[in-house]
Amino acid sequence: MLSYQHIYHAGNFADVQKHAILVKLLKTLGAKPAGFQVLDTHAGRGLYDLSSEEASRNREYDLGAGLFLNDEDKVLSDYSAILRKFNPDGELKVYPGSAMMARELMRPSDKLVCIERHPGEFIELQKAMGTAANTQLLQEDGFKALVDMVPFAGRRGLVVVDPSYEIKSEYRDLAKYLAQAWKKWPQGTFLIWYPMLEAQGHRQLLTALRRTDVKDVLVSELRLHEPPKEQFRMYGSGIIIINPPWPPAVVETLTQYIASKLPVKAFADVFWLDNQKIDPETGSIQL
């Protein structure tokens, strides 16, 4: 049985990067009248109680969403507005996850499909999301859904892939599933998150993805100079966007802004995976 629970990390710097980019993608999709779909393959519990024992243990949101709740700058204004809607008295008490962020920016004519495999997390997701005609919650394998459920009927929308990477082979396997999904829907937009840890599993993901036919792969990395101990040696956070709807400068501005607001030294890197070379000696991507 898998044991990862996102509530221990809810609202940390990685969530800010991930959800700020998610919000930007949703805003772009919602700018046109045609309906769209979001498939959230690893949905978590939708809404995280930051006063819970789990979230309070390391208060990871202090180095994350807590810094942006009352932020007025336009770079993250749509993201911060959602935080404020859920925390109207100016104190960060709950954190809306990917499913809830999507729900907030979707219209009745849009469709949200959330997958969560963990039984306990799935019950919490059901409680948080309730029933809505345009929302489907499924307790199944998100990787299988990633391949099986694309392309969407209307060919408009976004696939969000935010695994827990508890099983080490998930880094490499994910590249394979993405290549299969892309083959079925080469124009689809996919948002994928990965952690940057000492073990460097993310390099396997990037290398394996670079070796596939998948094109137009933009990467945003946010790296901390010194990782806080409580973040499980997570020294950085990466986002892959396949078929981004805007030029890299949009993601650069956003990633640099988050890095500049963190109270620790942090760096932002944005690059096309398509331009990265595989080192012939190590067989790994040169970054």
Ligand SMILES: C[S@@+](CC[C@H](N)C(=O)[O-])C[C@H]1O[C@@H](n2cnc3c(N)ncnc32)[C@H](O)[C@@H]1O
């Ligand atoms: C990083 S968390 C997701 C956080 C969520 N996207 C958010 O932003 O609030 C990863 C989630 O994936 C779930 N999970 C792990 N393996 C899965 C699988 N094969 N299929 C679907 N969900 C899975 C875990 O239970 C966990 O809730």
